[in-house]
Amino acid sequence: MKNIFEHTSASWVKYSDYEWRTTEDGKEYLLPTKDAMPKPYDPMKDADNLVLAAADIGLMLFHKDSEKAIKEAMRAFACKYGLLGIMTAMPTTAKFIEYEKVYFHKNQIIPAETMDTEEYIGLFFPFRKPDFRKKGLESVWNTNDRMMIALVMTYSIEPQAMVMSFMRDYGEQYAWLASVFRDWAFTLVTATLYYADKDRLDETTLDLYRKGMAAFEGNTPTYHLELREHPTMVWDFHSLFLFTSTLTDEKNPLKICRQCQRPFIAGKADAEFCSPSCREQHRKNKGKK
Ligand SMILES: [Zn+2]
Numbered sequence: 646m647k648n649i650f651e652h653t654s655a656s657w658v659k660y661s662d663y664e665w666r667t668t669e670d671g672k673e674y675l676l677p678t679k680d681a682m683p684k685p686y687d688p689m690k691d692a693d694n695l696v697l698a699a700a701d702i703g704l705m706l707f708h709k710d711s712e713k714a715i716k717e718a719m720r721a722f723a724c725k726y727g728l729l730g731i732m733t734a735m736p737t738t739a740k741f742i743e744y745e746k747v748y749f750h751k752n753q754i755i756p757a758e759t760m761d762t763e764e765y766i767g768l769f770f771p772f773r774k775p776d777f778r779k780k781g782l783e784s785v786w787n788t789n790d791r792m793m794i795a796l797v798m799t800y801s802i803e804p805q806a807m808v809m810s811f812m813r814d815y816g817e818q819y820a821w822l823a824s825v826f827r828d829w830a831f832t833l834v835t836a837t838l839y840y841a842d843k844d845r846l847d848e849t850t851l852d853l854y855r856k857g858m859a860a861f862e863g864n865t866p867t868y869h870l871e872l873r874e875h876p877t878m879v880w881d882f883h884s885l886f887l888f889t890s891t892l893t894d895e896k897n898p899l900k901i902c903r904q905c906q907r908p909f910i911a912g913k914a915d916a917e918f919c920s921p922s923c924r925e926q927h928r929k930n931k932g933k934k
Pocket residue numbers: 902903904905906907918919920923
């Protein structure tokens with residue numbers, strides 16, 4: 646069979662549409678709609694906007710925006726960038742399918758140290774389980790959906806779990822997504838404050854920041870922050886967090902707008918507002934006081 650995706654250079658998959666669905670026991674999942682089309686793409690090409698969009702959702706959670714608005718933002722994010730690949734990111738190895746059991750990094754999403762492989766995979770297929778069986782180290786996975794077979798062929802050199810996370814029936818829970826996006830915003834806020842105030846803070850306070858970020862790293866295996874010359878987010882490779890992205894570079898740092906509190910990429914290093922309208926609004930508010 647001709648691989649329908651053979652001419653795409655891509656490292657992640659997004660579908661044309663996603664929806665929220667609730668399981669019988671009340672868990673809410675985000676997953677592709679029944680008729681959505683999968684599309685491989687290269688997240689590196691739009692990395693800045695991806696980071697911004699993710700940080701934006703995290704800050705919505707921080708600010709306790711309405712759940713309806715947050716869900717819609719997550720759905721829009723998935724339509725643009727796909728789901729996050731949480732299934733592959735939580736285990737200690739992306740190749741966990743090759744082992745008898747799954748072992749986890751310490752994390753807030755799966756509160757277990759280890760789990761049966763089939764049971765674990767089942768968590769991510771809430772409405773229709775994949776035809777997947779495991780016996781000792783061996784596993785068998787069948788699919789007869791042509792589109793899914795094409796995806797498997799496209800990503801044949803990648804870990805099997807990553808490819809499974811591109812399947813139409815794969816979904817991610819609201820609570821998991823919220824946890825990842827919230828952590829993300831925490832990193833952004835901490836890093837932004839750290840670098841904004843670096844020259845004014847005393848050594849004790851700076852040390853507190855560093856410790857905060859170190860603790861953060863321990864809890865979130867999918868990415869961690871390194872305090873190089875600029876704070877740099879280092880991402881794991883088999884989730885959507887798959888690239889190294891500089892949170893701030895000298896000329897165009899990622900900042901939080903003083904007026905609307907949303908993240909933006911600053912055109913100038915000393916910019917404080919995301920837009921002329923926010924600058925204007927801030928000036929007006931100040932005038933009132
Ligand atoms: Zn703004």
